[in-house]
Amino acid sequence: MAKGRKGPKGKKITLNVAKNCIKITFDGKKRLDLSKMGITTFPKCILRLSDVDELDLSRNLIRKIPDSIARFQNLQWLDLHSNYIDRLPTSLGQMTTLLYLNVSNNRLTTKGLPMELNQLKNIRTMNLGLNYLDSVPTTLGALKELHEVGLHDNLLNDIPTSIVQLPKLKKLNTKRNPFPKAEDADTFVDSIKRLENLHLVEEKDLCRPCLRRCQLAREKLNRIKSTVTATPRKALFSTLISxxxxxxxxxxxxxxRSPPSSSSLWPxxxxxxxxxxxx
Incomplete structure (x- = not known):
């Protein structure tokens, strides 16, 4: 009879394995790509490669990120999505060079978001979607460089005004949250309506498929608006059969009564x- 299991061991990552996973991106950045490798524990050996610009540990089985991750002092891009992380380390706030942080599709709760995240003054993109957040820390409103925020597929009832009014925000994804109905939350609806002005991109910055997708979305929104606002017109000639x-x-x-004269060829x-x- 088989003995009780302790859980998957995961792939062992050695320093040599990690070195072989370093790639150079098209813009010359050093990326350590350890995604989809079945890793269950944060590999401490990669701390010796702390000079990389990007670190990808996504789509693994990692449950905890240690405070020692702050040794990556040059890191600009950190992808931890699709793991089993329920709490982020407070030391993450020390990684002030971060421009991109993706922790979506984990097990994060609001308590698992450290207040120190408000120290990421240069962060441009933060994805917290597909987690278990029931509120968003208002302190994230201090991140004035944020361009994109993902909060989709959580347990949110509202969005803090400090997030909605971020000066450089262009995209805020709040889809599939249990927001209250419009009749019970007029203030919330008003704040969400302001988001229409945040989806601002220039056509030259979009590829053709993305541009077409935006155009179709706008056309759909206009059709919905016209359906809602249009008032039924009164029928003309309502008493006529035809x-x-x-x-x-x-x-x-x-x-x-007035037949034309027979001598006349034209009226x-x-x-x-x-x-x-x-x-």
């Missing part, structure tokens, strides 16, 4: 005018 039926009968009656000017008036 259009111009009364005018048609009057015209026939007039023709029977005179007066007859023409009367006929047009009757029509």
């Amino acid at each position: 259009p111009n039926s009364t005018a048609k009968e009057s015209q026939e009656e007039w023709r029977l 005179n000017t007066e007859t023409t005018q009367l006929t047009e008036a009757q029509l």
Whole structure:
């Protein structure tokens, strides 16, 4: 009989394995890509490669990120999505060079977000989607360089005004959260309406498929708005069975009463005018 399992051991990452996983990106950055390797524990050996610019540990089985991750003092891009992380280390706030942080699809709760995240003064993109957040720390409103924030697929009831009013925010994804209905939360709806002005991108910055997708989304939104705001028009000629039926009968009656002269091949000017008036 098989003995009880302690859980998956995961792939062992040695320093040599990690070195072989370093890639150079198209813009010359050093990226350590350890994604999709079945890692269950943060490999301490990679701390010796702390000079990399980007670190990808996504799509693994990692449950805890140690405070020692702050040794990556040059890190600009950190991807931890699709793991089992329920808490971020407070030392993350020391990584002030970070521009991109993705911790979506984990097990993060609001308590698992350290206040020290507000020290990431240069962060541009932060994805917290697909977690268990029931509120968003208002301290994230201190991140004035944020361009994109992902909060989709959480347990949120509202969005702090400090997040909505971030000066450089262009995209805020709040889809699939249990927000209150409009009739019960007018203030919340008003704040969300302001987000329309935040989806600002220039056409030259979009690839053709993305541009077309945006155009289709805008057309759909306009159709919905027109459906909601349009008031039913009053029907014209509501008493008529068919259009111009009364005018048609009057015209026939007039023709029977005033037949054209047999000596005349064409209707005179007066007859023409009367006929047009009757029509």
